[in-house]
Amino acid sequence: MPKKRKSRGRHKGDKGKEAMVQCDECGALIPRSKAVKVTKRYAPIDPQLANELRSKGAIIPTYEVTKYLCIRCAIFRGIIKIRPEEERKKKVPLGA
Numbered sequence: 001m002p003k004k005r006k007s008r009g010r011h012k013g014d015k016g017k018e019a020m021v022q023c024d025e026c027g028a029l030i031p032r033s034k035a036v037k038v039t040k041r042y043a044p045i046d047p048q049l050a051n052e053l054r055s056k057g058a059i060i061p062t063y064e065v066t067k068y069l070c071i072r073c074a075i076f077r078g079i080i081k082i083r084p085e086e087e088r089k090k091k092v093p094l095g096a
């Protein structure tokens with residue numbers, strides 16, 4: 001069966017087997033290099049209350065939440081866009 005992509009859609013190259021991660025949306029097991037990693041800052045306090053507290057000099061902690069998504073969920077959530085076919089196949093020179 002022919003392969004669609006030279007890299008088979010992964011970043012690992014020729015390194016052998018790698019760790020699997022679970023998609024945080026659908027629960028699918030996917031290779032770590034194929035997963036889309038999304039990191040967002042999260043504050044546990046309501047934004048309006050946080051602004052008032054900040055104006056009075058309070059320090060409000062924010063936490064980073066990291067999610068791993070499979071390609072299907074990342075496209076569905078709008079994190080990844082499907083590029084036109086001509087744009088996908090463009091070869092970018094290494095010097096540029």
